Amino acid sequence: MEIAQSLHDLADPLSSDKEISSLSDLISSLVFCVDFGKEHEKQLAFYVDCRRMFPNFDSVIQLIISRVLLLAMTCMQRTGGRKNASNSSFLKSCIAFVHITIPSIDSTIRQMWFYVNAAECALQLNLIGPGEDLLKAAVAVIPNLPSDSNSQQSLCSI
Numbered sequence: 001m002e003i004a005q006s007l008h009d010l011a012d013p014l015s016s017d018k019e020i021s022s023l024s025d026l027i028s029s030l031v032f033c034v035d036f037g038k039e040h041e042k043q044l045a046f047y048v049d050c051r052r053m054f055p056n057f058d059s060v061i062q063l064i065i066s067r068v069l070l071l072a073m074t075c076m077q078r079t080g081g082r083k084n085a086s087n088s089s090f091l092k093s094c095i096a097f098v099h100i101t102i103p104s105i106d107s108t109i110r111q112m113w114f115y116v117n118a119a120e121c122a123l124q125l126n127l128i129g130p131g132e133d134l135l136k137a138a139v140a141v142i143p144n145l146p147s148d149s150n151s152q153q154s155l156c157s158i
Contacts, residue, residue, distance in 0.1 A: 016119060018043045020057070021059075023057070024057040024058075024059045024060055025059075027054055027057060027060050028057075028059055028060050028063050029058045031035075031047075031050055031063055031064060031067065032063065032067070033062060034046055037146045038078065040071060040074075040075050040090060041090065043071055044068065044071060044090070044093065044097065045069060045093060047064050047068050047071075047097070048097065050064050051064055051097075051101055051104075055104065057074075058105055058106050058107070058110075061101060061104055061105060062105060062110065062114070064101065065098050065101055065102065065105075065114055065118070068094050068097055068098050068101075069094070069117065069118060070122060071094060071099060071123060072090075072094035072095065072125060073089050073121060073124070073125070074090060075087055075090060076091065076124075077138065078124055083126065091125050092130065095118065095121070095122045095125070095127055095130045095131075095134075096130070098114070098118045098121075098134075099118065099130065099134060099137065102114045102115055102118065102137070108141055108145050108146070109145065109146070111141050112138055112141045112145065113144070115134050115135070115137050115138035115141065116134075116135075116138050119132075119134035119135045120129045120139065122134055
């Protein structure tokens with residue numbers, strides 16, 4: 001992780017898009033490969049550390065959000081779809097993590113996409129309140145969406 005942190009710190013406002021993309025790809029590869037197996041809490045803690053360590057790379061943040069949503073769904077699947085006190089609080093933690101991380105994404109279209117997907121995940125996990133909150137956040141993003149035709153085509157893919 002120290003090497004990845006050093007790579008992140010190499011990027012500065014003068015870095016080219018190509019350099020940032022390359023650094024981001026390397027860090028994303030590391031994030032993608034780390035797997036704590038059935039130790040879901042350790043996996044979530046790792047993603048929390050990644051969010052803290054790599055705040056400047058949108059693609060890394062987006063990967064972390066996707067991985068946390070997958071982690072929540074995997075946790076529920078491993079319990080056979082049954083919720084108990086411990087996994088219920090873990091699932092809520094995953095959804096809360098995603099909810100507070102999405103606004104750090106630069107693209108409002110990507111924010112909308114993640115809000116909708118996170119809401120779908122929350123509702124599948126029978127977390128109705130957090131699911132509603134994510135849908136409300138998605139609706140709140142609508143006024144900030146760009147109005148050009150390329151953006152409208154991107155929205156249609158959501």
